[in-house]
Amino acid sequence: MNDTKEKNSKLVHSPFALFPSVVPKDCFELACKLAPVFNLLAFRLSNCPEYLLKHLEALTTIDEFSGKLVLLYKETVQHFGRQPQPYQLGILRSDYFIDVLKEKSTLKQIELNTIASSFAALGQRVAEWHQVARSLFDKSQANDGELPPIRNVQNFVEAMKEAHTIYDDAESRILFVVQPNERNTYDQEMIRWELWKQFGIKSLRRTLREIEEQVDHSRLPEKLILVSCNERIPISVVYFRAGYSPDDYPSEQEWNARKIIEWSDSIKCPSLGLHLVGMKKIQQVLSEPGEVEQFLQDRPEDAALVRSCFAEQHSMEPSVQQFAVELAQAHPNDYVLKPQREGGGNNLYGDRMLQLINRASKEELSGYVLMKLLRPKDYSNYLVRNGVASFGKCISELGIFGIFLSSDDNELIINRSMGHLLRTKWTRQEDGGVAAGNAFLDSPLLTS
Structure with a gap:
């Protein structure tokens, strides 16, 4: 690394x-x-926009990052009727x-x-x-x-190969969406190497900004084609190793890239609907x-x-928030407060949890989930x-x-x-x- x-x-x-x-x-x-x-379960949930929006739409007013993901999903569903x-x-x-x-x-x-x-x-x-x-x-x-x-890598690339084959374009490649200056490049490169070694499938790495800058706008929204070194590269599968953190979207360029990807006919891993299934609120x-x-x-x-x-979990929505707050205050060492974030290092425990509970508004707290600590x-x-x-x-x-x-x-x-x-x-x-x-x-x- x-x-x-x-x-x-x-x-x-x-x-x-x-x-x-x-x-x-x-x-x-x-x-x-x-x-x-x-x-x-995740697949069926990803195909149920009514359910996801019912439980996640409130985030649009209390969590800027999660709210933008939900709004893009809502716009996509309204435009296409389905993925x-x-x-x-x-x-x-x-x-x-x-x-x-x-x-x-x-x-x-x-x-x-x-x-x-x-x-x-x-x-x-x-x-x-x-x-x-x-x-x-x-x-x-x-x-x-x-x-x-253990056959993690072999199983991984076999599934990617099947998706690539279904897309049915001999010139296409698999796109890895990555963070700038990625720390964990080599975990990803082992997969890219196996794709080429086992199946002769080419792939490429791009940040969201690079995708937005290199996309062929003449084929949007249907086709995702990148232009690089005078080569036009159709994309069969988009594999996200970025896009789950606010840090991945420093400007509107990155948000535009996410929309371009979602609205294209490339096979997404994951689709935006499947991404939202992983929200802490849906788990709760x-x-x-x-x-x-x-x-x-x-x-x-x-x-x-x-x-x-399932572990014990409690909603922090305003109508039931008082119960969860009193539970956390009475047993601060037995619970953890989770925001709608991925990637580690985001949860609040003990004194830090109590500090947020004591200073935050009801609306701000409603973007969290309270979960019983496991031992x-x-x-x-x-x-x-x-x-x-x-x-x-x-x-x-x-x-x-x-x-x-x-x-x-x-x-x-x-x-x-x-x-x-x-x-x-x-x-x-x-x-x-x-x-x-x-x-x-x-x-x-x-x-x-």
């Missing part, structure tokens, strides 16, 4: 755990079983803690990421390293257990009785499984950053990747678990996120 987002940054190794961390096998298998169910490109590619990651309550391990979802679900490639590298580490180093660290097979609404069930009416057992992994079991491990290994108590967050590809008749051509990722942090660390500088790449050691 690059050590900073500055142009003169230097390369450093990704932070990693020296040994794999223990994960109960039954919890891991349940998380893998849930991946295609969450894929289906301009009926085919959708979804690469999701559902993140979990293994909550320990009365000595019983229970899988509980932290969030569902629907855009820029990262570290599939570097996570696989760390898992492969752990296979070696267990045979080379201190056997006392090699606890009894098994390392599950789905935790309410009957909400998941209405989207999985044909699969009641799956709906029950999904509900079993995963801690383990000892060596965590390595910048060549220095430190030993201590850690907790881990399990991520399961899911992939789906939908057809033009609202069916899923592909729907499966793609792979896994484990991120570990010190027990004293509140927020997670490898890119945010708080967590370390790891892999699960499955135990009974």
Whole structure:
């Protein structure tokens, strides 16, 4: 990784755990079983603009960034009646803690990421390293257990290849939408390399601003064609590794690029509707009785499984806000306040949460969600950053990747678990996120 987002940054190794961390096998298998169910749920939600707008439209007056995304989605739906490109590619990651309550391990979802679900490639590298580490180093660290097979990158590029093939343009390429001075370039480059090595599919990287500057306006809104070095490049699939943070939209150029992409016939990963499904507000609404069930009416057992992994969550909307506020004030160390943001480092805990609650208006608070803090079991491990290994108590967050590809008749051509990722942090660390500088790449050691 690059050590900073500055142009003169230097390369450093990704932070990693020296040994794999223990994960109960039954919890891991349940998380893998849930991946295609969450894929289906997210897909059906993404095709229900009435539902998304009903619960997200209030953000347009209280959260400038989230509100702009919602307004663009509303404009798109009103203009086209549906998503301009009926085919959708979804690469999701559902993140979990293994909550320990009365000595019983229970899988509980932290969030569902629907855009820029990262570290599939570097996570696989760390898992492969752990296979070696267990045979080379201190056997006392090699606890009894098994390392599950991992094919993140292979599954990733196979799904991308299918979407690219469906677009059916021999001259087209896959576009990676990236941040300027991206720190995590190499996680992305491993995927681009595999696309070329396995299938001969070319790809390119562009920021939102570069897309807006290079687009062929004569073919808009239908076709997304970039002009670079006198070459006209049709785009088959747009894979977002940017666009989830206010920092990604410093000007109207970036917002215009997002609209150009959304209104084109390129296959989006994700579409704007699928992006909005990952909002914290939608996660909170789905935790309410009957909400998941209405989207999985044909699969009641799956709906029950999904509900079993939900953590306690509370709306901060003005009509019910007082209950959540009093709960947070009475138990500040048992709850976390979550804004509508992705990328790590955004949540508020303890004193910082109380400070915001005490000074913010009802309207400002309504853009947040209150969630019960989960209590995963801690383990000892060596965590390595910048060549220095430190030993201590850690907790881990399990991520399961899911992939789906939908057809033009609202069916899923592909729907499966793609792979896994484990991120570990010190027990004293509140927020997670490898890119945010708080967590370390790891892999699960499955135990009974």
